[in-house]
Amino acid sequence: MSTTTSTPLLDVRGVTMRFGGLTAVSNVDLTVGQGEIIGLIGPNGAGKTTFFNCLTGLYVPTEGTVTYRGNVLPPKPHLVTQAGIARTFQNIRLFANMTVLENVLVGRHSRTREGLFSALVRGPGYRRAEADSRAKAMELLEFVGLAAKAEHLARNLPYGEQRKLEIARALASEPGLLLLDEPTAGMNPQETRAAEELVFAIRDRGIAILVIEHDMKFIFNLCDRTAVLVQGQKIVEGDRETVQNDERVITAYLGTPLEQPTETTE
């Protein structure tokens, strides 16, 4: 079998996550290549967020491996961030009482390595690093369209802008891969279209994207490939036509199997 010679950025093999008797993710393989936008869809409770948690060190998979740039990922969120994977959450997690700029500066933490001593004495190295961080954070706010609100408190931003800020904060860690968990949840149609443009712009900065989303139009407008999870299993993966025409996908979304299975496994 001929394959491309470049190794994928992210290579997930046989990832299974069990919680007691419940198998939330079952033997899932997935690759994300440099410059790709990959979608992950599936009905509620299919295991999508659990799968993300397995990629970002929040969960240690019961089985399987996650490799990023050829290295097996350490099972600790801050080490995964340092390795180059950033994420946003389904439920926005900002520091509500910090400013917009401060939220992005927090996201830069994993890339600033001035030690505690340097920070305490506020020596020239620290001041230079701080100025550099602020400049980079402002550039990111410019990029997502929030520069004018840098000094506003995060909690005062409208919902769509809070989502943008989460993305800016994730980008502050200078990732090679960005995981977005339902980035358009709660957005109006205009905000959703703007979010599509933002995802393309992020990809154009050389960052690959893996995105969970329920909005099919968003997914099919953006993604090079889409994987479908149903009851923890990847049932199909491919381009828009492949996914949309797959009987198992249609069945899973309608929720009514065409034929009742003769036996159930769980």
Ligand SMILES: Nc1ncnc2c1ncn2[C@@H]1O[C@H](COP(=O)(O)OP(=O)(O)OP(=O)(O)O)[C@@H](O)[C@H]1O
């Ligand atoms: N920490 C946990 N302990 C026990 N069960 C869990 C845990 N996290 C998730 N689950 C279960 O795993 C299954 C998959 O949940 P998950 O949140 O990953 O699905 P999802 O596809 O992201 O759903 P949604 O689209 O509703 O966000 C569900 O049955 C859920 O109850």
